[in-house]
Amino acid sequence: MYAKSLMRAFERAAEIILEADGRATALTGAGISVASGISAFRGSQGLWDKYDPLEFAEISSFKRQPEKVWEMLGEMLAVVEKAHPNKAHKSLAELEKKGLLQSLITQNVDGLHQAAGSRKVIEFHGATRHLCCLDCDWRWVNFKISESKSLPPRCEECGAILKPDVVFFGEPIPKWALLEASAAAEKAKVMLVIGTSANVHPAAEMPILTKRSGGRVIEINLEPTDLSGPVADLTILGPADQVLPEIIAACKRLNSNE
Ligand SMILES: [Zn+2]
Structure with a gap:
């Protein structure tokens, strides 16, 4: 009551x-x-407690080292996919x-x-379930990390590493x-x-x-x-x-x- x-x-x-x-x-x-x-990114036990956002959430760092950023993304997408x-x-x-x-x-x-x-x-x-290619605009709609055979996922058109279609820091x-x-x-x-x-x-x-x-x-x-x-x-x-x-x-x- x-x-x-x-x-x-x-x-x-x-x-x-x-x-x-x-x-x-x-x-x-x-x-x-x-x-x-899904824990809040900010605050204790947030994702940014474990991963430095400067290193993992900046678009410039994704462009520089997408494999490394995908370590965090893989974890994040798996949590999101299991959530109800x-x-x-x-x-x-x-x-x-x-x-x-x-x-x-x-x-x-x-x-x-x-x-x-x-x-x-x-x-x-944006949304984590869609991926986009920064090089050629190809999109993967409703990507499922649980069904993904290899990470990081790559563009079917040009082979570049795909980015979740979410707004990174430094992106409009x-x-x-x-x-x-x-x-x-x-x-x-x-x-x-x-x-x-x-x-x-x-x-x-x-x-x-x-x-x-x-x-x-x-x-x-x-x-x-x-x-x-x-x-x-x-x-x-x-x-x-x-x-x-x-x-x-x-x-x-x-x-x-x-
Ligand atoms: Zn592409």
Whole structure:
């Protein structure tokens, strides 16, 4: 059982979402996938604790020594491939199905939103399941490391070592993703910010865009962030895989009271 104040917060979130009448979007980050066994890159036990991002996540270092970077990528892709969506991913898919969420912007590269059933997903930082060739633009769609016979995987056209189609440090966010995400943020009457401190640009601008266009921001995070207070209209502190199902339950209660 939750404290009364928390129950009220779930209900308030549900009210705001229902008032938006479908014009809602979400911005998700690493925090939403932690319950699926994918540890956040930053922070203790993150991937960057083990591998120096300067050495492994910079595009210049991938270009210089792709075999070495694939040691880290191999480990990362294997973890992602085994992961299953959790209740937070499933709740967002349910909101979309109910017509209450029109899009979802994610900073994650794990594909778990799609695995949960979300359809309108804007992958801001790309996805690990697709590989691309830096030399000739050949793409390997839905690569599976568990079925891969040799690593690192190579381009079938030119033989170059392939790169997961994710945004490395030093690479720009794909232009179409930025355009789509900005449009979604501006259109939204409410943005749910989930499992991200939203301090990495340009993802950080998305809640601000919603706010400037007159929309509201609901934040669901374990700890307060820079958004709490100045930007967020409502901050709920707690794990997303517990909070989101409660908000959906509150939506159902409100709807049945009408
Ligand atoms: Zn190629």
